[in-house]
Amino acid sequence: MPATPTTDLGDEVRAALGASGAVGVTARQLAARLDRAPEHVAATLGILARRGDVLRMGRGLYVLRDFEHLDRVDDFVDPREYVERFERENGVALGTIAGPITFRANEDLPVHRWWPYVQGYSADFVRSVLEAEAVPRGASVLDPFAGSGTTLVEARRHGARGLGTELLAPAALAARVKTGFDLDPTALAKVADRARIRAQRAPAGPLPFLRETRRQFDPSHRRDLTRLRDALPPEGTPVSDAVRVAFGRILVPSSRLHRSPCLGYDRRAERARPPAFELFDRAVAEMRADLVGLRDAADRWGPPATVRTEDARTAAWPSGSVALAVTSPPYVNGMDYVMNYKIDLAWLGYARSYADLAAIRRAQVACDNLPRRETVAYRGLVDLPDPWLAGILERIRGNVARQGSYRRDDVHAVVHRYFADLVPVLRRVREALRPGGRFVLVVGDSLLAGTYVPGDLLTARIGASLGYRVLSVDVARRRRSGQRRSFVLRESVVTLERPRADA
Ligand SMILES: C[S@@+](CC[C@H](N)C(=O)[O-])C[C@H]1O[C@@H](n2cnc3c(N)ncnc32)[C@H](O)[C@@H]1O
Structure with a gap:
């Protein structure tokens, strides 16, 4: 049967290409991610390339044309400006910490190796x-x-x-x-x-x-x-x-x-x-x-652990019962966990249809593959969890509008929803912590639609607005942006404290 790429597949391919940023991705990799036949994906890429939506960069790698343009956009606020502003407004200077932070180090460790989780x-x-x-x-x-x-x-x-x-x-x-x-x-x-x-x-x-x-x-x-x-x-x-x-x-x-x-x-x-x-x-x-x-x-x-298959945004723990919280949340516009673990979800019977996969994705902290209807409530620049977001979301919206061809016109709303999703989690963890207890988060910053988003500093600031004391933000690792390889991003350890005397 000859491949007959549909508009649907075109949208899916554009979405998956967008998630791959400016590094590029091959037709086979896209096919695996989308669970589609490689020949259909390759044919769709061909159509999108002829239309000018997609660029072939050589070595079989494709990128969205948006990224080619966005790569040249350099009107974003420099990361250093945010760091200085954070120091001024929040009274905390960025530090550094040493030691391996990624999961790779766990791959050979007893117990941790039972289910290698790259994230x-x-x-x-x-x-x-x-x-x-x-x-x-x-x-x-x-x-x-x-x-x-x-x-x-x-x-x-x-x-x-x-x-x-x-x-x-x-x-x-x-x-x-x-x-x-x-x-x-x-x-x-x-x-x-x-x-x-x-x-x-x-x-x-x-x-x-x-x-x-x-x-x-x-x-x-x-x-x-x-x-x-x-x-x-x-x-x-x-x-x-x-x-x-x-x-x-x-x-x-x-x-x-x-x-x-x-x-x-x-x-x-x-x-x-x-x-x-x-x-x-x-x-x-x-x-x-x-x-x-x-x-x-x-x-x-220690005593056996309790693990609940539950939404962190609505989970409740007894007030003041927790000595320490440690986590790494999903990153802004980062990994689509459902796409990445669909094999495990399907074979272990946790998902029995694509509708099941979509339902799990909807409940997750917002990622770039969230259906458009899920961001409707977040398109306006109102009720923002932090004032810095006004300028950031405005810039994302402006860049996307200027491009006209960006794969979704609601990127700013995805980012808005991402931070809105973190608010109830920060709030619930604060309530669960005993006074003086700390919440340690490993968080990354991002470059999205030509706009720099200081995810670590924003998380710390939102924490401060919810009544935490920001103790430190320490850079643990540098990594390259998927959108612009020359752009160096960081991964930081943010330490918040529930004050002893609650305000
Ligand atoms: C960066 S990973 C955490 C990895 C973990 N620290 C480890 O070492 O195994 C983020 C996790 O958050 C989960 N997640 C996303 N949204 C969630 C939500 N609303 N409630 C609970 N978990 C969620 C994802 O499924 C993913 O496993």
Whole structure:
């Protein structure tokens, strides 16, 4: 069948290209992200390129034409100006901290490696915060955006009780399992063995709803993964949840995909992949070994963690019950977690249709792929969580209007909603903290539609307006902007405190 690109696909391709910024992306990578046939995506890119919406940069990389123009826009406010203004208005000068902060450092660490979550931060970082804050044994440590549980694992190892909310069900499951240190390693191995034996005797099962499944997995992996999935014990007990995490863990390694950090086809697609059953056995063996290793320090563990698959914006914790909160929220216009974890959502049965995926995305803190109807209430420049946003959103809106062809005309509203989404989380965490308790956030700044957005400083300022004391903003890492490679962005650690005497 010849490819017949539809307007719908055109919109999807433009959206995904926009999310890739000015670095460029190949047709195959886009196809994996969109779960569409690569030939349809390539044909659509061809049409968009002939229309002048899209540019081919060589080496098979495509960018939205907007980015070519925006790359030349240099009327944005310089980051230094914001830093100086922040120092003047908020009385805090930017500092720096050392040490690895990204998840990469966790990839080989016991327990953390059970569900590598590229968006996570390093265990070392969390440990250093727990130590610096001298969190006492048995005290509660909260992470409202718990991801796969880096904070909660380290809290328990430290002797504290981890509390967390996370909307992405596979990540919440992983966090629950990773903090279940008391799981009997022999029981895990037995239940996993039984599931594998049942699977090896069973016929292949139905494929998940994702359109690209046949392309993502070769026939033998597809067959064995459906057999394994159907043989898994039902979710809900520590041991069955752990076996499900082992299954979730092998999905991407069984496929032609990788996350780097976005989900895309692996260039080394034709390298040999171990059979799914072997990958599963290895994942279980690793978990088993880590559980045995953990036992040496069992006398120092804190109480079991509580992980709720819940929206951090509406979650309530008992007032004044938390000693410390540590988190890394999604970044402004950053990762579409649903797109990036759709394989796990679909295969583990947390999403059964594209409508389910869309519903999860709507509940997440705003990202660039939010449907337009979700930003309607945020298009005006009123009720802004911080006065700095007026100028920033105005500039984004102006740049987008000047371009005319930007993929969405409501980028400023997405950014507005992003900060509006953070407000209830900051408010609820403040309420949960005991007086004098601290909220440590790892936050990045961004360059969007030719406009610089100091996400870290804005988060600190919004915190101040909600009654926190801003203790520090320390730069932990520099990174390059996806829109303009020469532009250096930062990732900062923002430390807020609930004052001892509440105003
Ligand atoms: C940067 S990641 C956190 C990673 C975590 N610190 C770790 O090391 O594993 C941000 C997380 O926030 C979650 N998230 C986004 N919106 C949310 C919401 N409204 N409520 C709860 N979690 C949300 C995303 O699913 C994502 O897992």
